[in-house]
Amino acid sequence: KAGVTQTPRYLIKTRGQQVTLSCSPISGHRSVSWYQQTPGQGLQFLFEYFSETQRNKGNFPGRFSGRQFSNSRSEMNVSTLELGDSALYLCASSQGLALSYEQYFGPGTRLTVT
Amino acid sequence: AQRVTQPEKLLSVFKGAPVELKCNYSYSGSPELFWYVQYSRQRLQLLLRHISRESIKGFTADLNKGETSFHLKKPFAQEEDSAMYYCALYQGGKLIFGQGTELSVKP
Secondary structure, three states: OOOOEEEOOEEEEOOOOOEEEEEEOOOOOOEEEEEEEEOOOEEEEEEEEEOOEEEEEOOOOOOEEEEEOOOOOEEEEEOOOOHHHOEEEEEEEEOOOOOOOOOEEOOOEEEEEO | OOEEEOOOOEEEEEOOOOEEEOOEEEOOOOOEEEEEEEOOOOOOEEEEEHHHOOOEOOEEEEEEOOOOEEEEEEOOOOHHHOEEEEEEEEEOOEEEEOOOEEEEEEO
């Protein structure tokens, strides 16, 4: 089985721009969660999608949004980028909601905001 | 607020020595706790969860509600155990991670 894939792997953007990151889950997995990883704050939960619906959301401003498609692929969007948004963004997929099933992580997208 | 604390950023032991990675949590209910591991140049992966009470790669973790701890232990460390270890608490639909402890096992 192919693992979780994330595109692009690296991205450089300028303050004020917006960005869209993509996550393709393992085949058959219906839940996708997103995390932000920074040296200062560590790993922080952004949101979880299951069956195209956002089920849970972390404490991030509304500039961070996401969606999930019928094939379970998910996208995350960050609008009006700030320098502090520079981070590694990880997505993880699981068969069901994160509590009950093991999450499988992707390699991450490294976003740099200049 | 729920919190997960891993007091050691770096833990260095010799091969064959016992290892204990500390994790303390702040949560008033019944916690769902996990340990995740990230080996060099590999993805973050689940190591174990407390509800399964299993031993993975020789590691065990016991939930101590009185001390609000979920320390990860292994009696004899191996060089291949060198990695970044994260303790995580699942609550309210969110996985809350600790800051992580880097374990270095020296030959």
